[in-house]
Amino acid sequence: MKPPPFEYLRPADVEGVLAALARDSGETKILAGGQSLVPMMNLRIVAPKRLVDINRVPGLDRIGIDGDWFVIGALARHTDVLKSPAVRQHTPLVIAAYRHVAHRPIRNRGTIGGNLAHADPASELPAVMLALDAEMVLHSRSGERRVPAERFFLGTFETAARADELLTAIRVPLVSENRRWGFEEMSQRQGDYALVAVAATFDLESGRCAHPRLAYAGVADHAMRIPAVEAALDGASPHEAAFEAVAAKAAEAVNPPEDVHADAAYRRDLVRSLTRRALTAAARR
Amino acid sequence: MTIANERVRVTVNGVIYERSVEPRLLLSDFLRHELGLTGTHVGCEHGVCGMCTILLDGRTARSCLAFAVQADGCQIRTVEGLGTVDGLHPIQEAFWEKHGLQCGYCTPAMLMTTVELIEANPSPSRDEIRDAVGGNLCRCTGYQTIVEAVELAAQRLSAAKAPSTPAAGEDGSAVGH
Numbered sequence: 225m226k227p228p229p230f231e232y233l234r235p236a237d238v239e240g241v242l243a244a245l246a247r248d249s250g251e252t253k254i255l256a257g258g259q260s261l262v263p264m265m266n267l268r269i270v271a272p273k274r275l276v277d278i279n280r281v282p283g284l285d286r287i288g289i290d291g292d293w294f295v296i297g298a299l300a301r302h303t304d305v306l307k308s309p310a311v312r313q314h315t316p317l318v319i320a321a322y323r324h325v326a327h328r329p330i331r332n333r334g335t336i337g338g339n340l341a342h343a344d345p346a347s348e349l350p351a352v353m354l355a356l357d358a359e360m361v362l363h364s365r366s367g368e369r370r371v372p373a374e375r376f377f378l379g380t381f382e383t384a385a386r387a388d389e390l391l392t393a394i395r396v397p398l399v400s401e402n403r404r405w406g407f408e409e410m411s412q413r414q415g416d417y418a419l420v421a422v423a424a425t426f427d428l429e430s431g432r433c434a435h436p437r438l439a440y441a442g443v444a445d446h447a448m449r450i451p452a453v454e455a456a457l458d459g460a461s462p463h464e465a466a467f468e469a470v471a472a473k474a475a476e477a478v479n480p481p482e483d484v485h486a487d488a489a490y491r492r493d494l495v496r497s498l499t500r501r502a503l504t505a506a507a508r509r
Numbered sequence: 510m511t512i513a514n515e516r517v518r519v520t521v522n523g524v525i526y527e528r529s530v531e532p533r534l535l536l537s538d539f540l541r542h543e544l545g546l547t548g549t550h551v552g553c554e555h556g557v558c559g560m561c562t563i564l565l566d567g568r569t570a571r572s573c574l575a576f577a578v579q580a581d582g583c584q585i586r587t588v589e590g591l592g593t594v595d596g597l598h599p600i601q602e603a604f605w606e607k608h609g610l611q612c613g614y615c616t617p618a619m620l621m622t623t624v625e626l627i628e629a630n631p632s633p634s635r636d637e638i639r640d641a642v643g644g645n646l647c648r649c650t651g652y653q654t655i656v657e658a659v660e661l662a663a664q665r666l667s668a669a670k671a672p673s674t675p676a677a678g679e680d681g682s683a684v685g686h
Contacts, residue, residue: 229512232578250551255579262574263555266535274534277579301570327644329562329569330623414643434620 227265234277237316238284238363241390244276246365249387254278256299256338259330259431284392285335287311293395298337298361303328305336311331315356315396317325317423321348327415340376343383343446344418348409350377350447352392354439355405355423360385361393370395377446402427404462405508406502409441410494412485418442420494424502426457433460438470443478443495450477462507464500471499515578523545530577536570537561540587548588548617552646559645560674562618563587569625586624588617597618599669600624600662609658611649618645623659631667635660 235241245252245323253261253272264270278284284299287308294314298304305311306322320441323404325331325348328462339349340360353360353373360371376384385391418441426436436457439449452473460466480491514529521566528543535554540546540563552558554573561572583677597605600623610616619642626633626641630644633641638659639652647655 226535226538227533229531231512232515232576234578254643257572258576259556259571262576263557266554266573279579317683327559328620328641329559329571329644330569330574333565333570333574353519414640 225266225268227262228271230265230272231274232277233274234280236280238390238392241276241278241281242363242365242388244274245388245390248274252276252387254341254390256341257301257334258338259326259334260338260342260344270484277292279388283405284337286393288423289314289398290395291473292398293359293396294395294398296396297338298341298391298393299335300337302326302331302334302336302339306331314398317356317405317407317425318349318352319350320405321352321409321421321423324348324407324409324411324418324421325415330415336394340394341383341385341391343377343379343381344417345444346419346421346442347447348407348418348421348423348441351421351423351439352407353396354447354449355425355437356396357437358397359395361395362386362389363392364389373423374449376449380445383447387455396427400427402429406504406506406509408498408502408505410498416433420480420491420498422495422498422502424499424506426462426506428507431461433457433462433466438474438499440478440495443480443491445481450474453477456481457503464504465501467503469504471496474499515581517577517581519577519580519583519585521585522587528577532576532578534577535573536563536575536577536580538574539580540572540585543577546587547588548591550614550617552614557646558615559618559622560615562621564621564625564631567625569622583619586621588620591620591624599665600627600659603662603665604655604658607654607658609655609660615645615647615649619647623662626659627663627666631670632663633659676686 233244251273255277271488284297286297358373360376371384406424409418421441423439427434436454441447457470475492475496480488482488518527540549550560552560556574558573563572566583592601622683638656
């Protein structure tokens with residue numbers, strides 16, 4: 225179908241964007257890559273009165289180091305994030321997850337910030353950001369604030385960002401090369417949203433798993449970590465038997481949704497097998 | 510609600526076009542209805558089928574997921590920029606020879622996808638070809654002949670680009686030694 229009419233604004237800088245958002249922000253949507261927003265408009269699921277196109281705002285797509293943080297600009301296109309040697313070096317988990325994200329034409333236009341702000345519960349990147357302890361940098365006319373990924377994803381298409389705020393960057397703490405990671409997903413076809421996806425990270429300290437993170441997509445109305453299961457992994461010896469026990473605990477802990485694509489029992493089973501695979505892969509890295 | 514039109518100036522296949530459009534006009538509809546370039550097909554209009562794939566500033570994009578006004582100042586390539594009926598582009602020729610199409614509906618998208626793939630990766634593996642064309646739905650061929658067509662196109666384009674061999678080697682005497 226065709227999208228409903230809207231007023232189109234294309235500010236030249238961040239200040240212009242924030243001014244546009246401050247004015248009647250409830251009726252306004254930010255247009256970044258448009259790979260989720262435009263389909264929803266074409267299907268008439270959403271009908272914003274005004275679009276603020278941020279595609280030509282300079283500086284929002286930078287990728288680089290800031291002190292102890294690795295920073296990815298919100299407007300960085302998936303294709304460019306995927307090609308970035310710095311991303312490969314500092315957040316290889318992001319690269320591993322991208323193997324499952326959509327198709328090339330979508331990745332050419334879609335942005336990492338747009339994906340995160342859209343907060344699809346079956347999308348890979350929110351789970352990745354949870355596993356990396358990332359922070360979302362939000363700007364509004366009243367200033368800047370940083371929201372940990374843990375408090376950013378609130379529900380289906382719902383985040384902690386206010387309507388007058390612009391997600392400008394994602395900050396990931398730089399970690400030691402000791403940090404292990406794994407990403408596993410099951411989807412119906414290559415490039416589809418996840419039925420279930422898991423992102424796992426932990427340190428190896430004196431032969432034990434430390435500071436574990438287990439984050440999931442597809443098991444609730446938003447990407448989420450499971451602290452009780454992380455606790456079971458903390459201090460465990462990184463071997464198959466321990467991973468199997470943790471995976472079984474994860475499968476018990478989730479209460480996954482049922483839909484036409486997969487019933488709850490299947491999703492639960494995926495949580496078990498994908499968790500074990502992700503942890504095993506992480507231990508081998 | 511009255512919405513003011515916006516001016517758009519784009520270069521499509523080397524030709525500059527200027528139009529005044531409603532902001533909500535999709536780039537796919539702009540190409541087809543405003544410019545008459547109906548080689549770009551429209552299927553699902555929500556980014557799933559891939560039929561409307563074009564090259565926007567050198568990269569493939571779903572033209573149903575961009576607004577025409579966003580393309581202001583951009584370079585666009587569509588299937589009309591490849592070859593002609595009497596002078597097929599090597600990629601089109603390979604699709605023709607390998608039967609990489611039946612109904613033809615997905616073909617413009619398959620061709621533009623192939624342009625991007627081969628420009629970035631002159632000798633793609635069959636897995637890489639499958640990954641690239643998998644973003645476009647084809648309900649006729651089962652993809653096998655499309656994969657073969659892309660493979661043949663890549664071989665031909667590489668051969669055409671290869672530096673010409675010195676005169677002494679042209680009869681093959683220098684090869685293999």
